[in-house]
Every structure is written in structure tokens, then in C-alpha cells.
Amino acid sequence: MATPEQIDTIRRLNDAVRQNPGTASLANVTIGFQSLTELDRLAALVAITRYSRFDGDNDPYGEHDFGAVYKLASGAWSEDRPDDVGAIAQTVFWKVDYYDPSLTYGSEAPWDERLTKRVLTIMLASEY
Secondary structure, three states: OHHHHHHHHHHHHHHHHHHHHOOOEEEEEEEEHOOOOHHHHHHHHHHHHHHOOOOOOOOOOOOOEEEEEEEEEEOOEOOOOOOHHEEEEEHHHHHHHHEEOOOOEOOOOOOOOOOOEEEEEEEHHHHO
16 A cells, blocks of 8 residues: 555645646546547546546545546536536546556556656547
8 A cells, every 4th residue: 555655745746647647747638538529529528637626526536546527417517516417518537556667567666757657548439
């Protein structure tokens, strides 16, 4: 189990990956996400990079490694899930996973940048 200091480091590294996809990590998008219009892909990416709605439901370990953004029926993208599920036109999940530097196995020390390669995956909720 990671120490509180290690969790803080994991959270900081994950936030950096989410806020700057592809710069210090690998970014992977699914076919479903690719099928969105260019405007929707860009709007979803902006919502993901600005994501800050972490709570006990979606971030139980405090690592900032998962979230969802929503395209509303109005066309706007939001990190806030509306109470009326009928108001959601599309849901996009994003997830950060930790691998060893060869991308063969999971990282045993996700707080150590030298021993961990982060992979950000962006997908439609329907693909999960």
C-alpha cells in the first residue's frame, strides 16, 4: 500500500498527464471516441484537461486516475453529471493506468516516474 506522500506524487503525476495528454505519457483513444465529430472530440479533450470533479465515488484512493465528462443534450460538454440522465447525449470516460517502462506489466511503484509509464485512455462509456 502506498504512503500518503506516494499517493500525493501519484495524484500530481496523473493530473499532469490528464492536463497535458501525450507529453509525459502515452495517450490512447478508442474507435468510439474517434467516431465523434472533431468538434466533440476537441470539446471532450478540453473538458478532460480541465477536469476537477474528484470525489469518493470516482476517486476512492485519491489518485485522480479516472473521470467522466458528458455531452449534454444542449451540445455543451461538462464534467458535471446532470440528475436527469435524459439530458446526457454522450458520456466519455478517461482513465490513467500505470505500466512498467516496457509497457509489459503493471508498475509496482506508480509514484516513481523512472519505473512507471502512464497511459491515458479515452473512450466512450458504451465501450467500457
